[in-house]
Amino acid sequence: MTKILKTNPWPRLILGLVLALAGSSGLASCVSVAAYQKVYLNDEDMKLANKRIEVYETNFESYREGAGGANGGKVGGGCGCN
C-alpha cells in the first residue's frame, strides 16, 4: 500500500478533497438548522442516498462499466461476467 501511495497521487488527492470538504462543512455548520426548521430537509426526496429501488441499476452499472464505486453499488460478491 505504501508503494501505491508513493506512485499514485490519486489516493492522497481524494483524501485531501474529503478532508477539505469536511473541514469547510464544519465551518459552515455555524449556520445551524434547528430540528423544527427541518421540515424541508426531512422530506423523503431530500435523503442523501440512493433510493432502495435504485439498487438494481447501480448493480448493473457496476458490472457494465469498468468504473464502479462511491455510489453504493456492488463491488464484490458475484461474477457479473456475462
Place this chain on the structure above:
Amino acid sequence: MNRDFSASFLRFAAPLLLVLAPTLTWAQATPTPNRVDGYGAPNTTVPNPPNPTNQGETEVNILTSYYQQDGDHGAVEGGRGTQHLTDLTPTIILNIPLDSVTRVSANVGMDYYASASTDRIDQVLSSPSSSDTRYHVDLGYSRQLADKQTIVGLGGGFSKEYDYLSFNLTASWAHASADGNRELSVAGQAFFDRATLILPAELRPAGRGQEHGSGFDTRQSYNLNLVYSQVLTQRLQLAVSTELVAQRGLLSTPFHRVYFRETGGALGTAKTELLPRQRYKYPVGLRATYYATDLVQVRGFYRFYNDNFGIQAHTFELETPVKVTPFFVVYLFYRYHTQTSAKYFAPYIAHSLTDTYYTSDYDLASFSANKVGLGLRYSPVYGLGRFKTPFGGRVAKFKALDLRYAYYRQSTGLTANLISADLSFTMP
C-alpha cells in the same frame, strides 16, 4: 426467457404504468423509508432527533426487477458477438426491531439470468451455461448506542451461482452531531470469493476428461466506504463520499476469449483473458439535494473515478421529483457516464501476442453512456391496504409502492432496459 418475451413485457409494462398513474393519485400517502441497505449491515443512518415512529414495526420490502440488455461486443467471443442478457431478480428485505435501539435485517433473493454470450463458451447454443440462478442471503445487526447519536452495525452473507461462491463480512459506524446537521459514517466490507475456472471449449487441456477445464481460483475484495454529510441551509444539504476498493486474486474471467492480430482471429488460436491480480479503485462522490419548491426537489450526484487499470471516469446524475399530490411523486432522472479505456483493453484481433495483459471485454473499454428514466412513488397516509398475515393473525399494512423504468445506452452500442418495483409493508 427469450427476446420475444422481453419485448412483449416492455410493450405491456409501459401502458400499464400510464394507466396506473392517475389511479394512484386518488388516495393519500406518507413518506416511506427508502434508503439502499448495504450488503449485510442494516441502515446505519442516525435518526435526528431520535424518531420513534417506526420502533416496534417490522418492515418488509419486496423488490423485483426485470433487466434486458443487447449489444454486439460479447467478451466471451473476444469482443464480438451477442451481449444479449436477461435478468429477473426477486428480493425480500426484512428489518426487524428487537427493542428500541436494536435491529436485525435480512436480505434474501435470487437472480435468474439467461445470457446468450455465455452460451458461446462451448460454441454451441442451448448449452447449460446459457442460464443460471444466483442465490444470495445477507444478515445484519445494528444498535444505537446510549448517546443516541451513534449507530454501529455488523453483518455477513453469501451468494452462490453455478461457477461462483462468495462470502462477505461488513462492519459499520455512524455518528451524528448533537444538532443533527452533520454525520460521518464509516463502513468496511470484505468479500471472499471462489470461482470455478471454466475455459472456452477449444482452450481446455486435452485428455484430462474435465468438463470445463481446470480447478478453482480465489478473489478477495476489501472496501472502505466513508460518507460525510452536512446540512447547509434549511433547503440544501450535501454529502461527500469515497469508496476505496482493493482487490486481489482472480480478476480475469477465464471464459473470455482474446484474439490476437498475429493469429488472424481463427477459432482455436484464442487465449483466455489475462488481467493483473491486483486492482485498486479510488472513487470520490459528491451528492446534493435541494428543496426548490413544495412541488419540485432537485437531487444531484457527481463522481470522479480512478484506478490502477488506467480507467478514469466522470459520472453525473440529476433527478427531479415532482409532487403531483403530497403523496404521489413522479420523478424524472438522467445519468451521464464517461470513462477512458483500461490500458489492457483492445478490440477483436487488435492485441499483440507480446502483450503482458490482454482483454477484449467492452466493460473496460472507452465509452460514454446515457441513462434516462421515470419513477412513480405512491405512499398513502393509511397505506394502500391491510391484510392478515399467517404469523399469529397479525395485520400487515401495504404501505407504499415504488415503480421505476430506466433506458440505458452506451456509445459501444450496448442498450439496456430495466423495470423495477419496490413494495413496502409494515407489521406492528
